[in-house]
Amino acid sequence: MHIVVCIKQVPDSAQIRVHPVTNTIMRQGVPAIVNPYDLVALEEALRLKDRYQARVTVLTMGPPQAETALRKALSFGADEAILLTDRAFAGADTLATSYALAAAIKQIQKDMPVDLVFAGKQTIDGDTAQVGPGIAVRLGLQMLTYVCKIEALDLDKREISVQRRAEGGVQVLKTRLPALITVLEGINEMRFATMPDMFRAARHPLKVWDKDAAGIEDTAKIGLKGSPTVVSKVFAPTPRTQKAEIVQTQSDQPSDLAATLLAKLFTKYPQLQAEIGRRAS
Amino acid sequence: MNDTTTQTPPARKPAGRRKFELDARLAAYKGVWVFIEHERGAAHSVSWELLGEGRKLADKLGVELGAVVPGAPGENTRKFCVEAFQYGADLCYLIEDPVLAEYRNQSYTKALTDLVNKHQPEILLLGATTLGRDLAGSVATTLQTGLTADCTELNIDMENRSLAATRPTFGGSLLCTIVTLNYRPQMATVRPRVMAMPARDETRTGRIVEHPLGLVETDIVTKVLEFIPDERRDTANLPFADIIVAGGRGMKRPENFQLIWDLAKVLGAEVGATRPVVQAGWVGADRQVGQSGKTVRPKLYIAVGISGAVQHRVGMEGSDVVIAINQDPGAPIFDFATYGIVGNAMQIVPALIEAFRQHLATAKLAS
């Protein structure tokens, strides 16, 4: 069995620190990490690898520094890593990205047929969750998103059944391979790479593909050119003009402050009084 | 979303500045559509929120607002059409087929893409729910068009007659406006509760346009084996709560968070929290309010020990009245709250609990 896992290197928004005095958010020099949702997908794929002796190939589209993301994936146990990098890919939105990744997967298929494609639920920088479905449509793969558990895999019958998170419950779905699965967060715990894994990851020769090696047929469909959506402007949110009315009393005692606040609140918003009255216990 | 890790936002002429000439073929696309999401007999309210928004867009463009209702044949599906008209739709595109009884990506994608190809709307909106996100990505790719996710604002750029979709970017501290220039339909998803629920006009009607699905069960590869409903637990209902008391890192310790629960109990309110508090494990993830949590629109939001950083703000700034309690007079929350008290939450909140209790007691006596 052959599984391809798509990962993305993103800026680490969790490392944003807050200054102790001014409380402003500091984001300079924020390092790049593997999109945490993709690691969940990778771990899920590696578990299937353990159970079914599958081969796991990790694929990413990004600038040359995305190599570190691939090496991290290798250290957890992926067998092969491919970096799609080319100036022509830059500025891609989700449609252009899924086109490039799908083309690369078609190339990968030439060497070894692909049974499953795994991707994280979404990225922490884009949040769109669109690339996974995009790849599935382009490759004609059955698509299962928000998968929280892989129930059964029958390689002879070429069937997979999963649990999928839906509104108010879990759908149990069965479909045929090849399929694309996006994985919900928190469903597994990442394994800890061993030292031999770290060595292998550091030394493994990555495959680096430009647009030709990736088998891109139509360059009008990649990068900025192939992106229907365009950012027309970036701006800071307009601050609300009305600042808060700070409740102050002579005594500064909490009980006085509370009483004053309630008086102001219910005078200006009598309907709130009724609202609270209705539901209070 | 443009891949911003490879370069800073593209140094191109902003879309609004030049008069963009749309291909004649694409210029023929007219109409604003909203996908009506429903499962197991209930429609998701985000569908109505989007109809409210869609109505505004359609009016600006001078076109019709359509609701798309795929579903199994029967009462419910037709009922949703009626509701759609009452929330502002002019017409309802109805696809009824037993195969659509349960949501599956393949059948729903075909339903939507067939309709779009036949009737060619210029804008298609879906809710950014689990189902919506599953569906939107495959529809957009099949139609080879642009999709902007999790929008907080939708406008029409009248110069180009195009959709300007605004969403957070760079970790949420900034906003960006995205346009889909030379592709149609322009697709966008919006999270539940970001847009206001529109008024319902029970007298309003519209016309139904029926459409066959053109698929049989054997065509569909994915089968639904069963549906396991969630056990009824203490699940929060934040998005629809009218009063919310939320706590942040300023509570300092998990034990102090009990004060939030206590105040909420007195007010009959729901309990919310900021992301750091949820990540620290003080409350469940379903209580997270903010950019990566829930969007809420209560009548009253009491923010205790919350700094008001933008990632949290975007989740609750739709509240009618905001009361902020924070030790730091410079906290950003005081820039947009209605009332503020600068002080130690651990002292203020008990005082508030007492004050509300007394007030309710006297009010009860009076009534």
Add this chain to the structure above:
Amino acid sequence: MTEKFDAIVVGAGPAGNAAAYTMAKAGLKVLQIERGEYPGSKNVQGAILYADALEKIIPDFRDDAPLERHLIEQRVWVLDDESYVGTTYRSNDFNKPPYNRYTIIRAQFDKWYSKKVQEAGALVICETTVTDLHMDGDRVVGVKTDRTGGSIYADVVILADGVNSLLARKAGFHEELKPKDVALAVKEIHFLPEQTIESRFNVADNAGVVIEMAGKITKGMIGTGFLYTNKESLTIGVGCLLSEFKKQGVAPYALLEQMKAHPAIKPLIEGGEMKEYTAHLIPEGGYHAMPPLCGEGWMIAGDAGMFVNSVHREGSNLAMTTGQLAAETVIELKNENKPFTAKHLARYREKLDASFVMKDLKKYKRLPAIFEKSHQFFTTYPELVNRAAHTMIAVDGVDKKSKERAIRRSFLSARSWKGLMGDAFKLWRAFE
């Protein structure tokens, strides 16, 4: 794990990188282990790059290393609450390439340095913590890490794991760090447009300025402040001995806030957008606080060996030089086929003694102890010197002789003859 290396370097800061690069370039099989997510993630510095030290390791570093401004002006300020007395040295010689000192941004610089190390052939593993040394009797034969299968063997281990070198302490090489032997420093990076920096500091074409400060800004504690110009930002910071912070109960960032409000400093950072805030410990104990530097199968380089010249704010160059000297020791011994025993590794000590590293540290070895008992250098003298300057410079109808007399009297009443003589003697002893 049966893989064996010629040398293992613990830490990927300037000392570790210098050692790993030098050895790998000489063809040795080198493994470098860094506990941070990536080289530099745990490193903090002012930061000034001393070209001389790096040149001796990577002669053509200027080709592609990320450098901010080359320094042409050094200001030394002694501050009172509202004023300062300062000296400035500015030279056009410093403005002629090859430049002698640069400001750098560590996050970018360390990334570049580590790339060089990898290109030279060393194997660099990150996100892995060396938890212990592998001992064979009292000989170090390798390291243990926090990963399973994490024992790796080598002929020699170079500890370059920074000021908090738990490893050195664990192995009994040196004792717990004393609070008086380290300083806690905090710094902020403020972003300002290039032209603003250039006009405000009177430089052009990527030249830069360094301001070193001492005096009332540290509120009576032993410490110093600094301000460096980067291409598009300013770095401003302050640090004091940890023992002083503990005694006074002052928070470091509060100290920095007050410093930023000083009337001479505030206008320099006006309009800047503060984008980064970091804190770090800096070795300050000098010569007398140094641990044993080599032994059976091991050597220590960089901050782990307390190689910091606090008087001249030199740390990163000592780190690189000691890393290089350690590496050269290894290379020589390898070529001579000699085992890495304490006896042979003592050559490292000899090299250090012959270099500016030990010579400078020995020169200032008395300074920490002297200053510890002489807070007047950070309180009384800055006041006296500033007021003396004010007295002389203000034109107020008082005759000059009277002014001089007043100044003399102020010094005497503050310190007395005995005190003044004693202070002069102390300074002489400290700097001699």
